[in-house]
Every structure is written in structure tokens, then in C-alpha cells.
Amino acid sequence: MIKLKNISFLALFLVTLGGCQHREGIQAASGANEISLENLDEKAMSADHVNREAEKTVEEKIIKTGSFRYEVQDLDKAFIFLNETTKKNGGFIENDNTTNQYGTQTRNLTVRIPSKNFDRFFESLNKEVSFFDNKSISSTNVTAQFIDVEARLKTKKALEVRYLELLGKTNKMTEIIEIEKSLSAVREDIESVQGQMNYLKDQISMSTMTIEIYKRAPAGTGATESYFSKIGNAFVSGFNSLSGFFISIIELWPYAIILALIITFVRKRKWRRTNLKNKSDGQA
Template sequence: MKKLFLFLIIVLFSFSCKKSEALGLDKVMKEDEVNVPPPPKVNQVKLLKPVIINSEESIAVEKIEQKIIKTGDIRFESNDLEETYSHLIIAVKKHHAIIQNDTEGKDYSSVFRRLVVRVPSKNFDLFLADISKGVTYFDNKDISSQDVTEEYIDIDARLKAKKVLEDRYLELLKKATKVSEMLEIEAQLSAIREEIEAKEGQLRYMQSQISMSTMTIEFYKTVANEGGATISYGSKIWNAFKSGFNEISNFFITLLSIWPFLIILALIAHFIRKRLKKKTV
């Protein structure tokens, strides 16, 4: 009986310990939940205004301008060359263009005039539209655009690099104390300067082609062929007779020019004929 009573006491004691531990754990968890700060409300979140960086503080990004070279070549027929030329001159003055070359000529069946015009690139399309007015059709119309942006940027970058190198050599020249060093640096500077001038020349020429487009304009008028008139039958016979007489004259003139060979051939033929007669006798 004592043993049963002792067993019950031990069971109750262990049960009470477990319950107290559970109550303690729940209390700790509730305290932790109380101590955890609540999540911030949406209206408590502060939005930062975007900061605008001044252009002086930011890295300057240069906008690359496209470099285009435009050229045109057109050819058309005109009923009046002078009127067409006057019309072209008006268009040239209107669009601030210049005539670089003016050529006139005549071929087998037409007379023509060819103009090479330099027109500002921004006015190229308007100039082409103006000079095309009144033209029924073009014998030839070739309009092209060449993008040289990459080539232009490459040359410009090389030019800047050469100028930086030139400045460095100039600083070295100021610090040089020996004559040999000065001469060597000056030789390098001379070579660099030549390259800089060559690059600058390429850029100037390219910029000229970009800013001023080239338009070649040729217009012509068909004329009657002088040898195309109708020839009568009697005239044809007379011309044939004269042609035959001329051929005979040329033949005799040719014979006269080779008379020594003819005499030699005649003597040889006479000698052979004489020998043959002797054999037959």
C-alpha cells in the first residue's frame, strides 16, 4: 500500500513539473511577442525624392551626330537648253548652292550641257525637287547616301590621341638638357606633327563632303544628223562611180610604188621562159 501511494505521489509531481514548464514557456513566448516591434505601416515608409545630378557632376555623354555624304547624278532631255539652264540657275541661288563646273559639248546626235553643283546637304532634297520640275523622264537618275560616321569618329579619335602625344613630347623637350635628347624629341615631334596635319586634312575634306553635297546635272537636246538627209538614186550611182574610180586610182598608185619588184619579177619570168625553150629544142 505504501508503495502504491509513493508511486502516485511521484506521478503527480512529474505531471505538475511538466505543466509548470509549459506555462513558463507560454509566458516567455507571450513576452517575446510583446517585445517584437510591430511592422511599419505603409504610410510610415518615407519615399526618397530622386536626386538630380548637375551636368558638371555627371559624366558628359556626347550625342553622336550622323555623318552622311550625299551625291546625285541625273541626265534628261530638254527642248530648250537656255531655258533649262536659267531654271537651274534660279534653283542654285534659291538653295544657296554653287556651280563647281560647267561644261558644254556636242556629240553625234545631240548638244549637251553638264553642271557640277555643290549644294548644302540640308537643302539637297529640296534642290532635287526643284530641278526635277518639268522633266518628263530621266535618262539616268542616281541618288546615293554614304554613312561615314564611324570613319569620321575614328579619324577624330586618332587626331586627339596624336595631339595628346604631341603635348607630352613638348613637356619632355622643356625638361631635356642634352642636345642629343633635344634632337631626338624634335624628330619625334616632326613626325607626329605631319600625322596631325594629315588627319586634320582628312577631317576637313570629309566635313566639306558632308556639309556640301555634290549634284551632277546633264541635260541635252537632240539635233538632226547632218549625214542623215535623204539621198536620191542618181546621187547614189554617182557616189558609187566616184568610189570605184578612187579604188582604181589607189590600185595603180600602189603598183607604181612597187615598180622595182615588178621589174625583178618580169626579168625572172623571162629568164625561166628562155631556159624552158632551150630544153625543148
């Protein structure tokens, strides 16, 4: 009887000890899970922090443009200055147009300058020109647009790679046709987005300036043409007018022929009536 009680007590002790160890194991496992979740939260917070820092460190994308108009005494010298200043700042003249009307000679230039040298170019121009008829400078922040286009381009290229992988894994003709159709559409999108990206990069890296320089003709210069020269010009102008008149008449030859036929027909008809009337009078 005493042995039975001892055995029962020992069994109860072992069960109690096992239960305690089981609870400790559960708590330990639960603690491990909590640590794992905390680590995930820390990683997520760290990733968010890195993304925010990346957004902060993105270099601003600025498009700079300028528009200037001013009078000069010598167009050629003014152009030489602009051309030399442009080259010194690593730029080039994209367009150059000259017009001469109403006694004013004008030269319109489109100048492209690296954005980093925009201010230096403007300082040189400002020192050279004493007065601007028009001076306009603008800066447009396109950072958000640039990031958006860049993200779209990366997405489209990743999609292209995925389609190529799928194309290499299938042997079914219907699937191949569908994938190639989708691949073609994605590549068209890539070309379009790439074009937008190239345009933005060009506008960001190279500033655009439109410069108009002009020179007024001195007062009284309209009478510099000699008297005999005016007579000669008048003679030529009159001859051209007369030639134009004769050419216009020649162009009307079909109508002249028709008019001549009508006149001939009317005269013959009138002549016949006159003869018939004379005959009838003679018989009477």
C-alpha cells in the same frame, strides 16, 4: 587577497572592453572601405552610362550624292533654271563643261548644295523635269569613320603637346634631336589626318550632284550647210592636202640628194666602162 582578486578582475574587464572597441573599430574601417569601393563602382557605372549616352547622342554624319541625266529643248534656259535653283538653296556650280558631237549638244554640271537643302533642290528639279534618262541618289553613313578620324586627330595633337613639354624640359642635344624628330613625324601625321577630317566635313556639309543635260539636233539639220559653202570647204581641204604633200616631199630632201649621188656615180662608172670597151675595140 581580496584586493588582488579585485585588481585582476578589473584588468580582465579593461582588456575585454578594449578588445571589443578594437573589433568595432576594424569593422567600422572595413565598412568605410566597402563604402569607398561602392562609390567607385557607382562612379564607374555613371561614367559608362555617360559614354553610352554620348554615343547615342552623336549626330549622324551622312554624305549625300545625286546623279541626273535628262533631255531639254533649250540648253540655255535649262542652265538658267539650274543656276538659279542652286543659288536659292545656298549652293554653287563647281564645274561646267559643254560638248557638241554626233548631232547632240551636251552640258555637264557639278553642283554643290548644302546637305540640309538637298531634298528641297531635288523637289524643284523633279517638278521641272518630266522624264529622267538617269536618276540616282545615294546616302552614305560615315559616322564611325568621322569619329575615328576625330579621335586620331585629338590623340596626335595631345602627343604633339606632350613632345613640346618634353622639349622645353631637356637641355641634352641628343634628346632634343630625338624629340624634334618625333615631333616632326607627329606633325606630318596631324596634317594627313586633318586633311581627311577636312575632306569628310566638306563632303558631309555640302552634297554633290552631277547633272547632264542634252539637246538633240532636229532631223535633217545636217544638210543645212549651203552648196557653195561645201565647195569652198572642199577647195580649202584640197589645198591643205596638196600643201601637206609638198611639205612631205621637202622633208625627204636628204634622201633625194643621196639618191642623186648614187645615180651620178652609177652613170659615171657605166660611162667609163663604155669608153674602155670602145678603146679596146679600136686597137683590135
